[in-house]
Amino acid sequence: MKNVYLHEDGKAVTIIDQTKLPTVTEYLTLGTAKDLYDAIFELKVRGAPAIGICAAFGMYVLAGTIETGDYDEFLKKFREYKDYLNSSRPTAVNLSWALNRMEQVVTSHSDASVPEILGYLKKECMDIQEEDSQMCRAISEYGLSLIKDGDGILTHCNAGPLATSRYGTALGPLFLGKEQGMNFHVFADETRPLLQGARLTSYELDQAGIDVTLICDNMASIVMKNGWIQACFVGCDRIAANGDAANKIGTSGVAILAKHYGIPFYVLGPSSTIDLDCATGDDIQIELRSPEEIKSKFYEKPMAPEGVKCYNPAFDVTDHTLIAGIVTEKGICRPPYTESLANMFGKNKK
Known part of the structure; x- marks a missing residue:
């Protein structure tokens, strides 16, 4: 669509x-x-x-x-x-x-x-x-080279066709692999508080006939421990020059868990998300959103006391040391990202 x-x-x-x-x-x-x-x-x-x-x-x-x-x-x-x-x-x-x-x-x-x-x-x-x-399409091809038929993939938020123009970024390799006859089992974090994983990612994957299991965000650790995850694929909203990557809130927690369980964590995004003028993730402005997204949105009635204070950042920043590779339309960047990103995108970036 x-x-x-x-x-x-x-x-x-x-x-x-x-x-x-x-x-x-x-x-x-x-x-x-x-x-x-x-x-x-x-x-x-x-x-x-x-x-x-x-x-x-x-x-x-x-x-x-x-x-x-x-x-x-x-x-x-x-x-x-x-x-x-x-x-x-x-x-x-x-x-x-x-x-x-x-x-x-x-x-x-x-x-x-x-x-x-x-x-x-x-x-x-x-x-x-x-x-x-x-x-x-190019990101999908490079991302597909990182996984094999039958792998379990965990993703957070939504980075499929609805978030892009075609295929998507983090989900693109899965759609492309499906076209080529490959099968994956995807675990989709629901992605609190706005449920992009539940509402959008599981919808897109289910529509495409890709095996998908929806989990709450705090279930990521147990599916990793069970050995059901071979790679984590996430999108991004901004990548700093050192490889720090801003994505939907909760992404950095997934990366920390993946590091603990020895699972490669990949960030997939087009060159338009790479900001070489932004030195590190500390320089990325994090959007704060309405407390009502936590307290009452998607609920029939409020699920928290009316006057309780809320902290609702829309994004967090995943440290570059937790990222196994940054998948772009020009190829896969590897650590150290200050070198690989600069070499790939330092010149002629439209």
């Missing part, structure tokens, strides 16, 4: 509302800056690559609403929209990456007319989606 796409008339972006899955498949039409902001902030569109694609499409849509033929006025309003969307979610670098690419199109065509600039913007946002599709 298409999870993010641009209307043929270029006046809106359509997304699947991921907050309604798996029980309801509902498409939303986003035509204003507030629509786009809310969809990203409220996780109606989520997954770092999908957020970037949505934002790129959104900037093209919003650019088309700017009523001026003057370049300077156009650029000023374009940057206002860009800054507004960029403030919706601070951790996933794909958001700012895609927005910066769209802005670069405008600034590099300062001698063009506004209608011409709109044409360039449309091509750029379509290119971003197509590139992600190609990157996911």
Whole structure:
């Protein structure tokens, strides 16, 4: 299914509302800056690559609403929209990456007319989606080389087609392997508090006919101890220059457990998630979200005292020393990541 796409008339972006899955498949039409902001902030569109694609499409849509033929006025309003969307979610670098690419199109065509600039913007946002599709395929191929038929794989959060444009990142090797006749048994963490693993990952894998078992987050240790896991595959929202990786809250705990049980832990993501300007994970801004996501969301009635304090970070950072490899569309980076990431992505990174 298409999870993010641009209307043929270029006046809106359509997304699947991921907050309604798996029980309801509902498409939303986003035509204003507030629509786009809310969809990203409220996780109606989520997954770092999908957020970037949505934002790129959104900037093209919003650019088309700017009523001026003057370049300077156009650029000023374009940057206002860009800054507004960029403030919706601070951790996933794909958001700012895609927005910066769209802005670069405008600034590099300062001698063009506004209608011409709109044409360039449309091509750029379509290119971003197509590139992600190609990157996911390549990531899937490299990731598949790390596992064998019959392996048990543990994953956390959701990094499948719903989070990207095709195949996914962490789940991509499993879908590709299934196409080639391979079989895996996947253990999907439910991923508290927003249940992306339960609602989305188990849904995607089940739909594809891949053997999947849903577990609570605090069950990861026992399935590892039982010898049922041969590798851990997770996605990422930002990778620092030293290999520290930000992903959905709970990921670092999985990595620590995997280290204890001698299980390789792999991070899979496109080059758009790699931020070589970010030295370490300590420099990654972690998004804090509403206490109600812990206390009452998905419950018929609140499951905690009304006045209790909550700490609800959306992400944590997995230390590079816990990561066996970072799988990208260009290949698999190995420690030391300060060298392998720089060698692979230090030059000509679009």
